[in-house]
Amino acid sequence: MSWPGFLSWQYAWLALLAVPLIVFYFLKLRRPKVRIPSLMLWAQVIHDQRVNSPFQRFKRNLLLLLQLLLLMALVLAAMQLFWPLQEERGRYLTVLIDTSASMAARDSVSGRTRIELAKQSIGKLIDDLMADQKISLIAVTSTAQRLTDFTDNKRALRDALTQVRVQDVPSSLDDALRMTQAMSRSVRIDSVLLYTDGNLPERVDFELPFEVNYQQMGKAEPNLGITAFTARRAGAKAWQVFVGIDASAGTVSGAKVQLRQEGKVIAEDYTSVKGDASPRVMFTIDAESAINLEAALIPDGTDALDSDNVAYLQLPLPRPLRIYCPPEMEAFRHALGQLPDVEVHPSDGVNDTSGKYDLWIGNTQFPPDGLVAPVRLVVGVVPPPLEKIIQLTEGSAEVIDWHRSSPLLQYVQLTDVITTDQVVQAAGTADTDVEQLGFEILVHGRTGPLLVREVGQTYHAFHLLFHPERSTLVYRVGFPILVKNLVRAAQQTASLSEIGASQTGVLACHGLEPTTSYRVELPGGTAASAVTGSDGRLLGVAAPVVGAYTVSRNGEQVRTASASLLSAMETQLVAREELLFRETAVTAAVDTVAQDRPFWTKFAWCAFALLLLEWLYFHRRVDRATEAPSSRSSTRRTVKQTAVKMTGIFLAVLLANGLAGRIAIANDVAPDGKMERHGLRAEYDLTGSRQREDAPLLATWKVNWEKEYLLQGNFRIEFFKDRIKYQVYESDQYALTQGDRVVRMLLPATSGPQFWIRHWMHVVFVGNDREYDLGDFDVALPSDRHKCGLCRIASSANTIGASIEDEIARQMRFESFLEQDTTRQAASWIPNTVVTPWEFQDMPLSPFYYTPFDIVFLGSAAFRSASAKQVDILDQWVQAGGRLCLCLHDFCRSIRTPWRVNCWRQQGPNWSLPSKVGHFHLRIPPPGLHAEGSVASDLLS
């Protein structure tokens, strides 16, 4: 049997208030006066010993009983009574919500979607959240998205839960678990709640450091869906279109498959699905131009999922493959000339080295200026990164082995191929060194690699390290096959031979202008801006829903891309009872999550009801016992008494609510209980803070920022109370803004009674010889005990002033890598900050390990010594929403990284930093304070 527990035993002393309550009750009892002939008999009555016995005094004293009950209810509410239903209650609970496509399937029992059932369960979990517990919500799709930080703010949790939507993407647990693991570095996470339908990969390559409570949603109705939508060239102007259909287990149904173009049905077929069979429907269509196809599946019976009933495919314009091959490479040109649908350049004496080609075959390290080709074959040249370990010498070399499964070497026989160019690999180096430099060896020679493929680039590049015309390769049968494979790879890349529908997740859109900004309109009506890479591929546009995406530039539509679910696992609605992790397995829980049930709110309401009851009883007695007031003065007196009592009740309710609210909030702010000393505090949420028009604004420039910035520089902060400016600070501060709002800010040390005054401040950022008005905010500084208080001014979560130690320890974690001056600098920016230096080589190799950190400071030396892999990880983390603060010297400008190559561009005395990844509109080195300054960025794009 479990007994009720209390979260705040320290409030048990409130029960001692019963003593003064009883004393004051009898001393200050408001008794109605009754005039009687004589007190003689009553005086004798109360002198009776029995009358004065304690029991007799309390007997049937309903008013006192009500007051004692009221006090008891308040005490129990303050002590936060709860009924334990868990054996061990973790303070930090991570809830993973599967929001993949299969969660939109309707439950066969309740008729509601699985995501609705999951949200209902999580809603109950939030309702029963204890005051010392915090929940972090993470949405799980093919990746993971943290919806909330660990918080006990039920409103924020409910808001985040309300905004959870199903995305038409497959699900994968890896990222979510790694994110949780990263979060467990800052807080102790014992258990993770996983709400999913079990439509997950059977095996998850992850070693669980915590317990996973697998809550499986209900069984879904039968489902049919399109899992493949491809097309293959069938002649010069014809395509064969294939539509693959899959079904959930046990489904026996028929379905009509329609092929639509511009909304019109151009082909139609009927197929039936039985069990595990996956029928494929083929259509042959004529296409003289680029067309957009839509495959629609219309099942005969019920269908659980709608998002997999439609798929989109863009068929490109039929054209020959454009190949640039220099005239001196006659063997290649001869082999290419035998292939159909191939256009070899230069031809007829025209040597046009600019323009777009599908394939470039050359004998120089880089293609000629202006020539763009997604597939490249470089012969007889060692690529620059390999020049240190590979050299070309005269001699003979022969092929030892080759990668037969490579598409380029398919059916290619390289036995007895001898070359007169000898590729020599430096002594003491191994093949792994070549791989670390970003190359995959496809053909091994006796003294070194003969054919390598460049990895990690936006183009496909093959490097034939020897010249084939100085080898026996051109006389072998394998040579035309090699060229044929190369052409096929180029055709596939150019989508000229085969093309398949794109899956949801990341929008696939090619062939746009390089490094150009585009606007993408999603099917739901939302829009996003994105920039193309150097290869014309649109980068970083999420495609969470099935449908057509419109790509436009300057208001003009330039392309239509599409995304389809096309996931057999999602369509089959696989429901795994058991998830296999590394060295362990997790079975779906039979029971729902047992959460401790808090009662303090009920006791608070009970206290309020008792208060009202006591008030009613008090008035009932007065009205009855006192002599009937007939005069007007008696009426006024009664009204006055009633007003006084109502005011008292109102104040008591305020006190009770304030007490309860403080309990709920204080745990969020200061788990160590330090904030208890500060008593009642005001909660302020300035997300929608008002701009006071009556305030004497000093600023002249209104900021107009769209994103988030880290500002470090001179701030002028003016504190007002009752429209009277009583303190002005001008100092070097730190602030984080979202738009034109200050989100977090270090406030200077203040002292005196203003800590208990709810005042407001006006913040002006000084830089670029201008003053940027950051607005007016209501603030309540947290404490006079600290030199400085980090004030989290606006957020969707609880925004409460906290001490610098607590807030930094909980909210912001600053990490500095390697360089001491950066560490000191970060510490100087954030006073009272405890910075833990990290060696840069110890930097995590997964972006999810950065999840608990809000800002990463990076110094010059550290950045200079960063490896490509580390920079790539940082890049991924930044792309995922992480914020990075760079502290760089001038000599770092030459460092090549994809996301800061444009960051530093000095313009006059100030820095203006347009960046392709961030919005470095503001770079203001504080005059005389920091020679290096800082870079503010929002890298959320």
Place this chain on the structure above:
Amino acid sequence: MSTVNATAPRTRREMTRLLENEALARLSRMRLQPVRRRTNRTHGEHLAGKGGVSTEFADYRDYVPGDDTRFVDWNIFFRLQRPYVKLFRLEEVMHVVIVIDSSSSMQFEDKLLRAQQLAAAFGVMGVMGMERVSIYVCGDSSSGSTSLSPCAGRVSMRRMFDFLEQEQSGGDCSFDQAIDKVLARHTGRGIAVLLSDFLTFGNIQRGFNMLYSAGLEAFAVQILGPSEISPELDGDVRLVDSESGASLDISSAGDLMGFYQEQRRAYESQLAAACRQRNGRFLSIGSHVPLREVLFDQLLRQGWMR
């Protein structure tokens, strides 16, 4: 409860507003019946306790030399051959002192009116029985008592009614103070009819002792209001004394009703014992009880009158 207004003007058919004519006629035929026949030397109609000369035979006794031979019963002598002397009762005048408590406590619930009615009833019986009736009204302790000088006979009836029908003001006079005032002015033996609620903090025993010493039998009538017999109080109240203005806080008054009744009954017993020990009578009535029932049922059955 009677709705008589004592101060209202009388009609022509009424002798007094205090008593109905029917009750008045019946009362005029009734006489007070004292316990111990405390009379005065003055000859009257009331039989004295001792022997005397009158027409009322009392007893026989043996003749002793020196006796008046006129009182020898010669019929007995001739039958028994022994002389016996006839003894006769002495008829003397008896004082009837009516003391009315008109303090503030009597202003509640027509207690004073009932006291005036009873005083009128006792007075009628007294004057019609040729007793010397005097009435004292005691209210304020600072001033003296108003009184009706001793009177007797039918002719005094009108004067007595006029005195009783005067409006009486309240006061804080206690019982023993009232007795002191009465005995300071009264002489003569007889009975003292005490009409009060006896809810006083004074020394009750002292008052009764003084009456007994003065040769007055105490005929005490305690008049209580309905709220004193069965108070309707509950919860926490502050009781205010109507005479002294003193207050007393009572918590959970509803629970104290049992103790209150115990105390009230004990006080009644104490008053009854005090009267009985001094050859007096005691009766506790409620002001809401009809006057006819009090006079012709309770008082008559208890032998207060005949």
